[in-house]
Amino acid sequence: xxxxxxxxxxxxxxxxxxxxxxxxxxxxxxxxxxxxxxNPERIREIVGALVRHHSRGVLRHGELTxxxxxxxxxxxLDAIRWRIEGVLGKLPAVIExxxxxxxxxxxxxxxxxxxEHLVSAMPSAILCVxxxxxxxxxxxxxxxxxxxxxxxxxxxxxxxxxxxxxGLAIETDVPVPSLSPATVIHGLRxxxxxxxxxxxxxxxxxxxxxxxxxxSVYGLKVLGVDGDERGWIxxxxxxxxxxxxxxxxxxxxxxxxxxxxxxxxxSGKRPVDFERRRRAFLSVSRQLDHAPHxxxxxxxxxxxxxxxxxxxxxxxxxxxxxxxxxxAKMSGDSEGVSGRKILREIHLRTYEHIQRDPDLAWVxxxxxxxxxxxxxxxxxxxxxxxxxxEAAVVRFRALEFESTRRLELPGSDAVVDVGSPTDVEVxxxxxxxxxxxxxxEALDLVPERMDMARNKRIWRGSRLERDRQILVAxxxxxxxxxxxxxxxxxxxxxxxxxxxxxxxxxxxxxxEHFAHLIDAAREWFLEMGKSRFVCFLENGSSLPDAxxxxxxxxxxxxxxxxxxHRLPEMLEYLYEVTAPRT
Numbered sequence: 001x002x003x004x005x006x007x008x009x010x011x012x013x014x015x016x017x018x019x020x021x022x023x024x025x026x027x028x029x030x031x032x033x034x035x036x037x038x039n040p041e042r043i044r045e046i047v048g049a050l051v052r053h054h055s056r057g058v059l060r061h062g063e064l065t066x067x068x069x070x071x072x073x074x075x076x077l078d079a080i081r082w083r084i085e086g087v088l089g090k091l092p093a094v095i096e097x098x099x100x101x102x103x104x105x106x107x108x109x110x111x112x113x114x115x116e117h118l119v120s121a122m123p124s125a126i127l128c129v130x131x132x133x134x135x136x137x138x139x140x141x142x143x144x145x146x147x148x149x150x151x152x153x154x155x156x157x158x159x160x161x162x163x164x165x166x167g168l169a170i171e172t173d174v175p176v177p178s179l180s181p182a183t184v185i186h187g188l189r190x191x192x193x194x195x196x197x198x199x200x201x202x203x204x205x206x207x208x209x210x211x212x213x214x215x216s217v218y219g220l221k222v223l224g225v226d227g228d229e230r231g232w233i234x235x236x237x238x239x240x241x242x243x244x245x246x247x248x249x250x251x252x253x254x255x256x257x258x259x260x261x262x263x264x265x266x267s268g269k270r271p272v273d274f275e276r277r278r279r280a281f282l283s284v285s286r287q288l289d290h291a292p293h294x295x296x297x298x299x300x301x302x303x304x305x306x307x308x309x310x311x312x313x314x315x316x317x318x319x320x321x322x323x324x325x326x327x328a329k330m331s332g333d334s335e336g337v338s339g340r341k342i343l344r345e346i347h348l349r350t351y352e353h354i355q356r357d358p359d360l361a362w363v364x365x366x367x368x369x370x371x372x373x374x375x376x377x378x379x380x381x382x383x384x385x386x387x388x389x390e391a392a393v394v395r396f397r398a399l400e401f402e403s404t405r406r407l408e409l410p411g412s413d414a415v416v417d418v419g420s421p422t423d424v425e426v427x428x429x430x431x432x433x434x435x436x437x438x439x440x441e442a443l444d445l446v447p448e449r450m451d452m453a454r455n456k457r458i459w460r461g462s463r464l465e466r467d468r469q470i471l472v473a474x475x476x477x478x479x480x481x482x483x484x485x486x487x488x489x490x491x492x493x494x495x496x497x498x499x500x501x502x503x504x505x506x507x508x509x510x511x512e513h514f515a516h517l518i519d520a521a522r523e524w525f526l527e528m529g530k531s532r533f534v535c536f537l538e539n540g541s542s543l544p545d546a547x548x549x550x551x552x553x554x555x556x557x558x559x560x561x562x563x564x565h566r567l568p569e570m571l572e573y574l575y576e577v578t579a580p581r582t
Contacts, residue, residue, distance in 0.1 A: 052579040057097035078122035100575035101135035198232035248285035267554035280491025291462035320361030362442035392438040399551035419470035473513035481510035
């Protein structure tokens with residue numbers, strides 16, 4: 001590690017979780033994170049984004065601390081121009097710049113002063129430090145916190161300075177000596193200017209004095225919410241995501257958005273192909289209003305005329321796994337807001353909602369197999385963590401079949417039927433040999449979760465259908481190939497990618513029986529009331545030409561799987577790639 005960066009790197013300690021419905025369990029997601037970045041191209045990308053975001057920071061050299069802002073970056077010279085707000089000491093020094101939810105430490109070894117600016121060489125290394133699972137946001141409108149303390153009790157009032165779903169910081173006009181780290185505050189009331197309020201139990205995590213005689217700032221962790229959590233979540237939503245909306249109120253406009261922006265023309269489809277799912281989509285949107293633990297639709301509204309500019313959806317599709325999908329956006333800026341900011345905000349609203357799920361272990365996306373915007377975030381970032389087994393990228397070809405149309409296939413010496421418990425266990429072992437661990441864990445394709453029981457239970461508890469069936473092809477009494485069939489409530493995925501079949505050989509030559517498994521799957525989907533289903537041909541697997549000819553080829557995409565504890569890094573990268581263009 002660069003010597004100067006080592007001087008400022010602080011140890012990252014595990015945060016001890018406390019009981020409470022909003023608090024995550026003590027697991028890798030609650031740990032801080034550090035990364036030493038030495039790849040020159042990545043350094044240029046990070047610095048370029050920090051410059052375009054006008055990120056503020058400080059230059060540190062011994063006891064000297066000077067506010068700085070990067071104002072320009074010359075890629076051909078690998079040089080950065082900084083605006084300095086004070087007297088600059090001698091180099092070398094370290095500059096700390098704030099990203100989205102991380103602090104970047106840049107070792108500055110060489111440079112010169114030009115008026116009020118410092119011109120420095122590009123650093124050879126950057127240390128990225130993150131200490132929080134969820135970012136704290138500076139409040140966008142006034143929030144007041146009040147609570148009672150002491151005996152006899154007295155009422156204390158402070159202004160909320162920053163906030164997240166799991167914590168907040170409050171300022172008091174005078175120091176409160178009894179509020180030290182580990183102090184628990186019961187019944188802390190947070191109220192906004194309109195009168196919305198929530199009552200919390202919190203714990204003091206840190207205390208920081210303000211200017212002399214100006215009181216103190218207290219960092220609080222939320223331990224629990226008194227009453228309905230939605231009141232607290234609404235307060236936070238209003239502060240951190242004021243431009244987005246969640247829920248079914250705009251679902252009619254979202255449907256219109258899909259048509260206007262060309263979403264209904266993807267994968268060889270036509271707008272008329274989706275009309276049969278319109279009513280189901282609107283119905284599911286209303287059901288998700290009462291089941292945020294199952295999924296949500298996020299919208300960036302257009303105010304005049306009323307409508308939708310962008311939308312993104314997410315569903316909890318397996319026990320610890322969420323799928324982000326159905327992103328649509330009108331091109332360009334909207335009502336004075338840049339298109340890049342709109343993309344960033346709908347993603348932040350969606351994935352920060354996902355982060356509140358205490359069971360969260362993985363996130364999935366289906367970016368197209370071509371260089372489009374979504375591939376930057378949902379492919380390139382997970383690709384970095386494939387080698388460490390924290391991610392997987394699986395290319396698949398999607399073929400859509402009609403459930404009412406039998407496949408014209410030659411006879412087979414294999415018999416297809418429902419898998420027995422022993423077959424299911426053997427299939428799980430076969431999948432483990434064929435696919436990465438991240439794939440097996442995220443898709444509930446491990447022996448103890450092959451029945452998908454927990455995910456089916458939470459969906460059905462919200463009156464939404466979700467099911468799985470295992471079929472096997474047997475030859476001479478031995479299982480040679482298996483199919484995993486899944487279905488979800490009509491209208492949850494407009495392209496039907498949750499009504500799917502995955503195929504796996506269980507012995508040599510098992511691929512020869514894939515088409516017969518598809519034909520048997522057709523009957524199950526018919527029983528489930530599904531007129532169509534999609535087969536995922538993964539990692540280059542294939543079907544006979546005759547079977548493919550009976551399908552609608554929806555093209556190729558990548559299924560990307562990312563470990564949940566890497567979500568903050570994904571959001572940091574999102575912040576980077578949606579930086580202003582200049």
